[in-house]
Structures are given as structure tokens and as C-alpha cells.
Amino acid sequence: MVSTRTPLIAGNWKMNLDHLQAIAFVQKLAWTLGDAKHDFGDVEVAVFPPFTDLRSVQTLIAADKLELAYGGQDVSAHESGAYTGEISASFLKALDAGYVLIGHSERRQYHAESDEIVAAKVKAAVGKGIVPIVCVGETSDDLEKHGASAVPVSQLRAALDGLPKGTDVVVAYEPVWAIGSGQAATAEQAEQVCAALREVVKESLGDDAAAATRILYGGSVKSGNIAGFMREPNVDGALVGGASLDVDEFAAIVRYKKHVGV
Ligand code: PEP
Numbered sequence: 001m002v003s004t005r006t007p008l009i010a011g012n013w014k015m016n017l018d019h020l021q022a023i024a025f026v027q028k029l030a031w032t033l034g035d036a037k038h039d040f041g042d043v044e045v046a047v048f049p050p051f052t053d054l055r056s057v058q059t060l061i062a063a064d065k066l067e068l069a070y071g072g073q074d075v076s077a078h079e080s081g082a083y084t085g086e087i088s089a090s091f092l093k094a095l096d097a098g099y100v101l102i103g104h105s106e107r108r109q110y111h112a113e114s115d116e117i118v119a120a121k122v123k124a125a126v127g128k129g130i131v132p133i134v135c136v137g138e139t140s141d142d143l144e145k146h147g148a149s150a151v152p153v154s155q156l157r158a159a160l161d162g163l164p165k166g167t168d169v170v171v172a173y174e175p176v177w178a179i180g181s182g183q184a185a186t187a188e189q190a191e192q193v194c195a196a197l198r199e200v201v202k203e204s205l206g207d208d209a210a211a212a213t214r215i216l217y218g219g220s221v222k223s224g225n226i227a228g229f230m231r232e233p234n235v236d237g238a239l240v241g242g243a244s245l246d247v248d249e250f251a252a253i254v255r256y257k258k259h260v261g262v
Contacts, residue, residue, distance in 0.1 A: 178219025
């Protein structure tokens with residue numbers, strides 16, 4: 001069956017580009033995709049700038065009526081209060097953020113985010129009408145000990161636990177060993193895990209949600225390898241780190257259908 005899911009190409013800027021650089025970047029991205037007559041209804045595009053850039057990015061996108069989506073790279077599990085350094089889902093919603101990355105491996109690794117914390121953050125985002133992009137993935141150690149699917153499947157089960165059937169989420173499968181390493185998974189490896197993750201969405205959120213949920217692959221995606229992933233039936237886009245910081249390269253990833261004829 002042909003998928004009706006609109007592919008999503010999402011750029012995770014991590015801790016790169018200040019608010020002035022963000023404005024220049026988004027303007028150039030919009031011009032580049034506009035020049036190329038990119039159809040945003042055909043492939044959706046989202047950027048994930050640092051928190052301090054979000055207001056500038058929102059203002060530019062709203063003022064110029066750009067079709068780019070944007071979101072935060074993290075969100076607090078709490079609504080408000082004495083949580084120094086945290087940003088609530090309400091704050092993101094007030095900036096019209098459509099998405100938020102949750103459970104990125106760098107948050108899990110460097111900030112000790114457990115499956116429970118990730119699940120609480122997912123609930124906080126969903127509660128404010130922000131679509132969480134739930135990131136899951138195995139380390140090379142996990143891969144060796146348990147195979148590719150076991151850890152991502154159990155992380156996703158935990159993240160979706162207790163959500164109402166039909167909740168709108170995006171899943172990003174990002175093998176930790178592939179992030180920033182230049183060593184992407186093969187398209188077949190990504191498909192195998194993304195298919196298993198779709199089964200988890202089905203168990204947790206129901207058949208309709210499983211059919212509608214975008215599952216992205218992330219980990220050393222470039223313009224040269226995106227097409228292979230996008231040919232797989234259970235891969236609905238990409239979460240891109242390093243290559244999302246170069247406008248021309250990111251735009252080439254977004255336009256994968258044009259330059260390789262998927
Ligand atoms: C990421 O951090 O989400 C990521 C996929 O990074 P990279 O594309 O640089 O591997």
C-alpha cells in the first residue's frame with residue numbers, strides 16, 4: 001500500500017547558530033527552497049534551533065509567511081516553577097512551535113534523561129498541543145548485546161505509555177552509533193527497526209495512529225544517502241544533525257525526490 005504520510009525532513013541545529021545567524025539561515029533556506037519551487041505539502045520541512053533563537057525564527061516565519069515548521073530541542077516535564085534553566089511546553093506553544101524533540105540521545109546521555117523523564121516530557125508536550133518527536137536508538141553496545149530493535153522498541157513503549165489512542169506523535173529512530181559518526185545505518189537496517197517501531201505505535205496508539213505516524217531515520221544523513229532511506233516503506237523522513245547546518249546540503253536533502261528521482 002502506498003503511504004499517505006507526508007515525509008518530514010527535520011534539522012536539529014543542536015547548540016549551533018545564534019539568533020542572528022538563525023535569521024540569516026532561515027532566510028537563505030526559504031530562498032533556496034523557493035527558487036527550487038519546493039512543494040512543502042509534498043515534503044514538510046522543520047528546523048530545531050536553540051531556545052534563544054526561537055522568537056526570531058517565529059517572527060521571520062510569520063512575517064514572511066514561510067511554510068517552514070519549527071520547534072524546540074527539548075522541553076521541561078514541568079508546567080512552571082523552580083526549575084532553573086528549563087523551558088515549559090506552554091512557553092513553546094506561546095511561540096507557535098509545532099514540534100519538540102524529546103529524548104534525543106544527547107539528552108539521555110549527557111543529562112541522564114531516563115525513559116520516565118522522556119515519557120513525562122512527551123505528556124507535557126501533548127498536553128499543550130505540541131507534537132513530540134520522540135527520539136529512540138541503541139548504542140553500539142546495545143546493538144552488540146541485544147540487536148538493533150530491542151532498545152529502541154522498549155524506549156518507545158515507555159515514551160508512549162499512557163497516551164490516548166490516536167495521539168499525534170512523530171518518532172525518530174536514531175542509532176546512537178550513527179549520530180555524528182559519518183557511519184549511517186543501511187537503509188535495510190533503518191527499515192527493520194522503523195517497522196518494529198510502527199508495531200509499537202500500533203500497540204500503544206492504535207491502528208489509525210500507526211498508519212498516520214511519521215517515523216524518521218536519523219544518524220549521518222546526507223544528500224547522498226537520503227534517497228535510499230526514503231525508498232523504505234516505514235521510513236517517512238529524516239532527523240538531520242550536522243548536515244542541517246549547511247543550507248545547500250539541507251535543501252538538497254529536502255529535495256531528495258528531485259535530485260535522485262525516488
Ligand atoms: C542528530 O543528532 O539528531 C543527528 C542525526 O546528527 P547527525 O545527522 O549529525 O548524525
